[in-house]
Amino acid sequence: xxxxxxxxxxxxxxxxxxxxxxxxxxxxxxxxxxxxxxxxxxxxxxxxxxxxxxxxxxxxxxxxxxxxxxxxxxxxxxxxxxxxxxxxxxxxxxxxxxxxxxxxxxxxxxxxxxxxxxxxxxxxxxxxxxxxxxxxxxxxxxxxxxxxxxxxxxxxxxxxxxxxxxxxxxxxxxxxxxxxxxxxxxxxxxxxxxxxxxxxxxxxxxxxxxxxxxxxxxxxxxxxxxxxxxxxxxxxxxxxxxxxxxxxxxxxxxxxxxxxxxxxxxxxxxxxxxxxxxxxxxxxxxxxxxxxxxxxxxxxxxxxxxxxxxxxxxxxxxxxxxxxxxxxxxxxxx
Amino acid sequence: xxxxxxxxxxxxxxxxxxxxxxxxxxxxxxxxxxxxxxxxxxxxxxxxxxxxxxxxxxxxxxxxxxxxxxxxxxxxxxxxxxxxxxxxxxxxxxxxxxxxxxxxxxxxxxxxxxxxxxxxxxxxxxxxxxxxxxxxxxxxxxxxxxxxxxxxxxxxxxxxxxxxxxxxxxxxxxxxxxxxxxxxxxxxxxxxxxxxxxxxxxxxxxxxxxxxxxxxxxxxxxxxxxxxxxxxxxxxxxxxxxxxxxxxxxxxxxxxxxxxxxxxxxxxxxxxxxxxxxxxxxxxxxxxxxxxxxxxxxxxxxxxxxxxxxxxxxxxxxxxxxxxxxxxxxxxxx
Numbered sequence: 001x002x003x004x005x006x007x008x009x010x011x012x013x014x015x016x017x018x019x020x021x022x023x024x025x026x027x028x029x030x031x032x033x034x035x036x037x038x039x040x041x042x043x044x045x046x047x048x049x050x051x052x053x054x055x056x057x058x059x060x061x062x063x064x065x066x067x068x069x070x071x072x073x074x075x076x077x078x079x080x081x082x083x084x085x086x087x088x089x090x091x092x093x094x095x096x097x098x099x100x101x102x103x104x105x106x107x108x109x110x111x112x113x114x115x116x117x118x119x120x121x122x123x124x125x126x127x128x129x130x131x132x133x134x135x136x137x138x139x140x141x142x143x144x145x146x147x148x149x150x151x152x153x154x155x156x157x158x159x160x161x162x163x164x165x166x167x168x169x170x171x172x173x174x175x176x177x178x179x180x181x182x183x184x185x186x187x188x189x190x191x192x193x194x195x196x197x198x199x200x201x202x203x204x205x206x207x208x209x210x211x212x213x214x215x216x217x218x219x220x221x222x223x224x225x226x227x228x229x230x231x232x233x234x235x236x237x238x239x240x241x242x243x244x245x246x247x248x249x250x251x252x253x254x255x256x257x258x259x260x261x262x263x264x265x266x267x268x269x270x271x272x273x274x275x276x277x278x279x280x281x282x283x284x285x286x287x288x289x290x291x292x293x294x295x296x297x298x299x300x301x302x303x304x305x306x307x308x309x310x311x312x313x314x315x316x317x318x319x320x321x322x323x324x325x326x327x328x329x330x331x332x333x334x
Numbered sequence: 335x336x337x338x339x340x341x342x343x344x345x346x347x348x349x350x351x352x353x354x355x356x357x358x359x360x361x362x363x364x365x366x367x368x369x370x371x372x373x374x375x376x377x378x379x380x381x382x383x384x385x386x387x388x389x390x391x392x393x394x395x396x397x398x399x400x401x402x403x404x405x406x407x408x409x410x411x412x413x414x415x416x417x418x419x420x421x422x423x424x425x426x427x428x429x430x431x432x433x434x435x436x437x438x439x440x441x442x443x444x445x446x447x448x449x450x451x452x453x454x455x456x457x458x459x460x461x462x463x464x465x466x467x468x469x470x471x472x473x474x475x476x477x478x479x480x481x482x483x484x485x486x487x488x489x490x491x492x493x494x495x496x497x498x499x500x501x502x503x504x505x506x507x508x509x510x511x512x513x514x515x516x517x518x519x520x521x522x523x524x525x526x527x528x529x530x531x532x533x534x535x536x537x538x539x540x541x542x543x544x545x546x547x548x549x550x551x552x553x554x555x556x557x558x559x560x561x562x563x564x565x566x567x568x569x570x571x572x573x574x575x576x577x578x579x580x581x582x583x584x585x586x587x588x589x590x591x592x593x594x595x596x597x598x599x600x601x602x603x604x605x606x607x608x609x610x611x612x613x614x615x616x617x618x619x620x621x622x623x624x625x626x627x628x629x630x631x632x633x634x635x636x637x638x639x640x641x642x643x644x645x646x647x648x649x650x651x652x653x654x655x656x657x658x659x660x661x662x663x664x665x666x667x668x
Contacts, residue, residue, distance in 0.1 A: 045457045076422055086456060089411055089423035120421060123379045 001069035001128040001304070003073045003221075005039060006135075006162055006209065007032035007090075010098030010198040012107070013137030017166055020053040020158035020291065021136035027051075028136035029083040029097075035051035035061040035134040035296045036077045036088035038070065043326055045087035053158065056287035058323060060298035063274065064132065066318035067301035070310045073130075080113060080135075081199035093117065094282060098198040101144045101174035107202055127213050130245070130304060131229075132221040132297020135200040142228035142322050144171045144196030150183025151231045151265075153222035156256035159219030160290040164255050171196070184208025189232040200226065205232035211238035219243040220267070221300020223250030223293065224259050230267045230272075245270040245300035272302035274319075275312045283323050284316070335462040335638070336554075337407045338541065339631060341366035342415030343425075344432035344440070344532040347471030351500055354387040355490035356472035356535045356623065361433075362470035363417040366465070369395040369468040369630045370411045370422035373402065377419035377660055381414060383659050385491065390622035392657060394632035397608065398466065400652035401635035406643045407464075412541075414447060414469075415533035427451065432532040435478045435508035442535055444528035448540035455544025462592070463545050464638060465563075465580070465633020466555040476506045476562035478530030483519025485530075485599075490590035491556035494624045498589050501561040504635075505530070523566040535559065538568035546574035553577040555634020557584030557592050557627065562603045579604040581634035583621055604637035608653075609646045617657050 009060050013019040013028040022028035028047065034047035038061040044050055051059035068075075080296035081089035083098040090302045093116040095109040107113070121129070131329075139155040145152050155166060175182065178195035185192035193202045205218070211218045220226035220233060230242055244267040251271050262269040288290065305315050347353040347362040349501050356362035361383065368381035370485035372395040378384055385393035402409075413424035415431040422584040427450040429443040453463070455463070469475075480487050488498060509516065521616065528535045538554070542563060545552045554560035557580045564576055578601040585592050587606035596603040610618035638650050 041459050043459055045454075045459075074421075087425055089409075090423055091423045120379075123421065125375050125377055125379075159496065251530045 001077055001130060001177035002074055003297060004078065004129055004131045005036060005078045005264035006078040006080045006106050006133045006200045006203045007036050008135050008151060008200040008221045009136045010135060010141055011100040012098065012140050012276045014331060015170060016269040017163050018140050021051065023052055023054055023293065027123055029138050031059065032134040033082055033084040035059055036086050038065050039075060040088040040254040041241040042076065042322060044201055046085050047162065053223055053291055055291065057291040059281050059296060060292050060294060061296040061328065062283065063298045064301040065320055066315055066322045067305045069318045069322065070314055071304050071308050072107065073304060078203055080203040093203055095199045098141065101141055101196050102170060103176055104177045105194060107194050107197055107199050109199065110202045111190050113199050113202040114190055114193065117203040117206030118210035118227045121207045122214055126216065128217040130219045130221050130297060130300040131204055132300055133200045133204060134296045135198055138198060138200065140167045140170055141196065141201060142169065142199040142225045144168050144174050145192045145201060145228045146231055147182050148180055148192035148196045149235050151228060152184045153261040154255060156250050156258065156293060158292050158295065162253065162255040163172060173239050187235050189236045189262055193231065199304060201228060203273060204229045208233050208242065208288055209236060209238050209318045214237055219245050219303065221297035222243050222295065224256055227261045230265045233327035234265050239266065241268065243268045243270055245272065247271065247294050247302065249290065249293035253293065270303050272299060272306050281318060281320060283319065292299060294312040335407055335464060336410055337631060338410045338412065338463055338465045339370060339394060340414045340467050340534045340537045341370050341411040342431060342469050342534040343417040344469060344471045345434040345484050346432065346474050349504060353470040355385065355419065355629065357386055357388055358571060362501050363395065364549040365470050366468040367416055370420050371394055371398050372396060373409060373630065374411065374422040376656060378638050380419050387625055391625040393630060394618050394626050394628060395630040396617065396656050396660065397653055398630045400649055400656045401639045403652045403656065404648055405638055405642050406428055409548050414535055418539040427537055428532045431592065432601040433459045435475055435530050436504060436511055438511045439528060441528050441531055441533050441616050443533065444531060444536045445490050445524050447533050447536040448527065449525055451537040451540030454505040456548055460550065461484045464553045464555050464631060464634040465538055466532050466634055467538060467550060467559055470533055471535045472532060472534065472559045474501045474534060475530065476559045477501050478508050478524045479535060479562045480565055481505050481509060481516050482514055482519035482526035483565055483579040484520045487561060487595040488589060488610045490584050490587045490592065492626050492629065495587040496587065499523035502562050504554055505629065521569050523570045526566065535562060538563045542567050542576065543570055546572050551626040553634055553637065555579050555631035556629065558590055561592055561595045564599045575603055575604045577600065579637035580629050581605065581636065582607045583624060583627035587627065599648040606633060606640050608636055608649060613650060615654060616654065626638035
């Protein structure tokens with residue numbers, strides 16, 4: 001099993017109030033670089049800060065890393081439009097960060113990134129992939145893509161209160177700027193990505209198609225963004241088996257349609273509960289309160305832990321250790 | 335333990351007769367990209383060919399991969415001037431391939447690459463590094479650097495017959511083009527690297543210094559090139575403990591001075607014999623005949639296997655499997 005983590009940025013994340021994947025809209029540009037480092041090394045290396053939400057909720061990268069400490073899976077980090085340098089080793093798919101989807105073109109390189117993803121998956125020797133992402137603003141671009149495809153699903157949020165009305169406004173403005181009506185990009189995933197998507201989603205959907213074509217097992221690790229990836233794959237005409245592994249925090253978000261969308265798109269939904277309920281750990285409390293919810297492949301990592309027979313109590317212990325060492329590190333740095 | 339593999343190119347490798355790390359001088363530009371893929375995935379992915387010498391001896395990457403199949407170490411591949419794309423995830427240190435050392439400047443970016451290596455090692459959380467390299471032409475640039483430093487050691491070769499006279503001529507021309515006499519760059523490693531080195535050696539020497547400063551264990555995995563790296567570190571004024579782990583094929587090369595140089599530079603030499611002697615496997619036979627000898631961290635990988643208590647018979651079995659699957663893959667591709 002190889003854990004493929006696609007990381008990148010979109011200017012869409014800097015729209016005030018859209019993303020909680022960073023302490024401020026500007027700091028969201030650092031988040032994917034730091035997330036990759038946390039998964040790879042257990043802490044930020046070149047990145048200067050630990051990604052937290054505006055209220056201090058730590059990035060789901062700590063959960064993915066905590067599982068990795070227990071399970072020890074191989075990673076492959078894809079630079080799909082990073083805006084900041086990372087010390088995590090990456091494969092580049094040669095793209096800039098995405099533009100604000102309210103511009104006429106959101107991802108100039110959508111076609112080449114999609115094709116690179118497909119070609120890479122076809123050539124890798126692995127037969128089992130778990131695919132995660134880190135791109136602040138990603139649920140908004142997911143809504144954009146779903147709207148362009150004419151797939152009428154709502155999306156979740158890293159905020160406790162989903163700013164879904166704001167997202168709808170941004171998407172409406174984006175469709176207008178792209179000269180699209182809802183559904184105009186049906187069966188044309190690259191058009192949907194180019195007009196309304198982001199580079200990470202371009203890579204993930206292409207990679208998924210390539211992996212399906214080799215007969216590999218594909219597990220999309222995430223919530224709304226992976227629903228959008230699944231929709232893109234289906235609109236490209238590929239109907240192979242796809243799992244979507246996520247957290248209860250996303251599935252229980254009534255402002256999003258993850259469960260029904262997965263069913264309609266024929267994606268096998270796997271929900272793994274890390275059982276944070278009994279804990280009074282500050283990080284776990286935030287997740288229970290509905291912050292962050294998912295990201296950096298958290299749901300897929302939890303599924304891997306469950307599959308390997310690791311008790312969730314051990315994952316939680318590991319999470320406390322990773323979190324503690326991050327805070328320590330942060331104290332040293334200040 | 336983290337296995338750091340620095341890969342890159344220098345135009346020096348295209349001088350006819352210098353390097354056997356490729357079927358032809360031009361194909362040496364593909365070798366480091368393919369080597370990184372073999373260590374990472376067990377076979378070339380984006381790279382189109384398996385690196386072999388002009389006579390068909392397979393790259394030492396297959397030995398390093400064979401050990402990795404047994405021991406399962408973490409890798410960190412550094413793009414220190416790759417000339418061809420690789421599907422291995424890499425950390426870039428922002429450099430072009432090196433120029434022919436017969437030009438006045440061999441590595442324009444020597445200072446920044448050296449500093450990047452140092453900064454990266456200082457920030458990584460690991461406490462134990464094995465550092466390998468793949469750069470065709472690297473023994474010639476090693477001789478260039480040693481000459482610039484005034485360290486009077488001869489170097490080995492990937493050829494069965496070391497073209498040492500050719501290397502000396504190339505180095506003499508390089509010193510002249512750089513306006514240097516032997517020893518003019520003593521105690522000035524960056525000057526030696528910039529005038530006569532390559533980007534991989536610039537990274538490795540900087541990284542080693544950074545790692546020494548954090549108190550990490552440092553094992554340089556290689557022969558003559560790692561002697562040059564050790565000399566650069568000593569000339570920078572750092573006298574911390576450094577191991578140099580290599581193969582008997584390099585140490586028994588009478589045209590090179592690995593053992594005496596290690597002693598004079600206070601590098602702890604560890605030689606691990608993969609015991610190819612009894613085998614009639616074509617790849618192992620080539621090594622016994624003195625081809626390739628070392629590279630891609632082969633000697634360090636063998637030391638890791640020995641340290642982990644893996645019998646060399648198991649490493650050889652693993653080597654046969656890796657080699658066989660490479661050939662199969664190559665048949666499919668043709």
